[in-house]
Amino acid sequence: MDDSTLADRLTQLGLSEKEVDTYLSILRNGEAKASEIADNTGVSKRYVYSISESLEDRGFVEVNDHIVPTTIRARPPSEVIESLTSQLSEMESALDSRYSDTERRAQQFDVIKSRVTVVKRLTEYISNATDEVMLSVPQQYLPEIADELEAAVDRGVLALLVVSNAADIESEDVAGMASVARSWQQEMPIVLTVDGQFGLVAPADMIIRSNSDQRAIAFVQEQLVPVLSGSFLGNYWPMATELYVAEPRELPATYRRFRQPVLQATLRLRADDPVHVTASVHPVQADTDVETLEGTVVDTRQGLVEPQTNAYPIEHTLVVDTGEETVTVGGPGSFIEDYEAEEIILSES
Template sequence: MSTDQTDAVEAFEGLGLTSYEAKVFIALQQLGSGTARDVARVVDVPRSQVYSVAESLEERGLLEVQQSSPIRYRPVSVDEARETLRERFENEQERAFEYVETVREEPNGEEEQEDIWTVRGRTRVDDRAVDILSNAEEQIVFGTRLPELLTEEIERTLEERAASGVDVMGVSREPVIRSQLDDLEGVSSFSPPDHRTDDERSGRIVIVDDDSVLLSVVDDDGTETAIWSAGSLFASVLIQLIEANAEAPMR
């Protein structure tokens, strides 16, 4: 098989077909129609296997069978096959996730655990920070020392929450970042206490409503890793510790 054909077979497998089903379907598209012998000539599927594979493809609605001697097979059009597989994929997806949702909703009898999560990678930390900020109802504190960590989406989210009545404050030792924060509608900024001047690892801090927190660090290679927690005792205690060491009030 060529590289392109191998890729196509793998793609059909991702849509739920077996390798043999994908190969027979592709072969029949090449032939237009044909017998099991014809199919076996153009694809590496044993002739004895073509019959059962074709029967399976017929059940899937991907080919038609002509009751002749010998039996001939004709594939449905590409558009019809695409629509058939799309509907099948969507149905299977719905069936699978309906069950998952049911399982998630069922109580398992375990005691509630404190949720402390780790997120790795700049994009994933971006997404988690925005998600936490978006849920703010009363107060937000956002801080960073690195301009690239104050993304446009975070800026937009800070302004949106401020417009909805949330008290939004930014914190940074870097004047350029404080200026950037102050330029946001409804956002004010302050500089944290100078407990350390050699900080080269801190990334971001997000505090929301006294019960959600995200803290990140940046490795030497630029990789960002964060821990976050929402609605937990851990988050509440950590926020209290942070507030106790801050010069500016966070309330």
């Protein structure tokens, strides 16, 4: 490493240009008087004393002011590196803590400028999905995320897919990529929600046209993502034509989110396959302890598959015969059902 590169590295450690010149002069001499260093660096002897004290505080040199004349000696480089390493190690946990916090805050709301980053964020979010994915995407882009969608469905994730700009798509083109897929010939925004926590919205131009100056927005916000989910189910999903519905999944199965068990119960009821439900519930809008509700699902209200049976887009309800009465069960945030469920277990009746 030449002197110029070494000087650059020392500057990166926080040394000023004069401090670097002084330190390199001391290194070359091993030990020197302040007057000698002043002559070599072109600064005053008083300034050499000041810089040397700063370098001593940082562990680079030792100032021998107990002798006359005062000399400045360079510490062995191995000791300097060891000292710097120790200081950096002490900072590591604090830096990690602040970096993680900064990263978390940045993810709350990100403006995305490039198509590549949109693709990366979509695949990242889908790959990390554990419960539910809602996605609208142009047909020409579907192959780029097909693997992530198929893997999510294999994990038991509810995947609701709208394929836009779809002129000639067939059901076999999306088989395995969704729980339910719909197609729409018109262009529409790219919309993604994952697990009620992660969301992304992008103009279709941003994916379709490489020279687009449009921007996408990605966010992590539990209060905002459900609003986007409601918009997806209320504005985009009904406009599209049903293209593909997957076979019912194997039972028993446990669910923390509610639309998947409603879909599975609906599919089994239509196949005359009764479903037993065990749910951890509490009365809607009541501050009471959780209780266990058991019974047979006799009906559903939903808009996930045709024909639609709900009164409004976000209504997804299980109608359960407990043996004593027939009650309605909704998911978290329910307000018209009898009970709000925290966990649902479906099993064969």
